[in-house]
Amino acid sequence: MSNYFAEKGLEDLVLVAVDFGISKRARDMAGRLGVPVAVIEKRRTANDDRSETLNVIGDVRGKRALTFDDEILTGGTIVNAANALLEAGVPRCSAAPPIRYSRRPPPGSSRKAPSRKWW
Secondary structure, eight states: OHHHHHHHHHSSEEEEEOOOHHHHHHHHHHHHHTTEEEEEEEEEEESSOOEEEEESSSOOSSEEEEESSSSSSSSSSHHHHHHHHHTOOOOOEEEEOSSESSOOOOOOOOOOOOOBOOO
16 A cells, blocks of 8 residues: 555655554554654544544644544544544545455444545
8 A cells, every 4th residue: 555655656745543553554654655654642432433533643734644544434533533634734634545444334324524625
């Protein structure tokens, strides 16, 4: 995957781990791309798949953010991360393909994409 994004030649890129659990893999990929890494601090709000974004850790203002996660179930973590990044001054945000998709169907929820720019 890092070769794909390296060939794109994206300028001012920052790789963003959507939580601490994926931060090591995100740091490794950021190292291969030669870009900085940031991490989204989040917490689970209940005993289900809902989460709350608390903070963006790292310098992201003015950079293109590429979010990185290992699994997507409902898309809530990615959407919350993108909204937090846009609020932190990221002009453009995108999501790298996850390492795997969950086979469980989303629990009847639909997620709204962030209201601002994705590339």
